[in-house]
Every structure is written in C-alpha cells, then in structure tokens.
Amino acid sequence: MRVIVDPTACEANGICAGLVPEVFDLDDTDELHILVGEIPDQFADAVRRAVGSCPKTALRLVE
Numbered sequence: 001m002r003v004i005v006d007p008t009a010c011e012a013n014g015i016c017a018g019l020v021p022e023v024f025d026l027d028d029t030d031e032l033h034i035l036v037g038e039i040p041d042q043f044a045d046a047v048r049r050a051v052g053s054c055p056k057t058a059l060r061l062v063e
C-alpha cells in the first residue's frame with residue numbers, strides 16, 4: 001500500500017504530518033512530501049487514520 005497526495009488540494013495544515021511524521025513531511029515552503037514508498041506495516045493503521053483525517057481529502061491510498 002502506498003499513499004499519494006494531491007498537491008492542488010492540500011492546504012498544508014499539517015494534520016497528517018502531526019499524526020505520522022515518519023511518513024508525511026511539510027517542508028519550509030508548505031509542500032507536503034511522502035517520505036516512504038510502500039508503507040511499512042507498523043504505520044499502516046496510522047496512515048489510514050491520517051488519510052481519513054485530512055479535511056481537504058487530499059490523501060489517497062493506492063493498493
């Protein structure tokens with residue numbers, strides 16, 4: 001499973017990065033970076049929560 005971000009929808013509020021900083025990183029220009037390709041098992045549930053918590057629905061899981 002991977003996670004992708006729609007940069008045109010992301011408003012850089014940092015919710016996902018706050019929930020799973022190992023996977024999501026906001027840089028100094030408020031661009032969100034996905035730090036991993038295939039999501040490690042130990043972060044899978046947290047990433048699902050982050051996807052569901054994004055108020056802009058900018059995150060999507062790809063199996």
Ligand code: SF4
Binds near residue numbers: 014
């Ligand atoms: S929670 Fe959504 S809007 Fe907020 S930084 Fe993450 S992807 Fe962007």
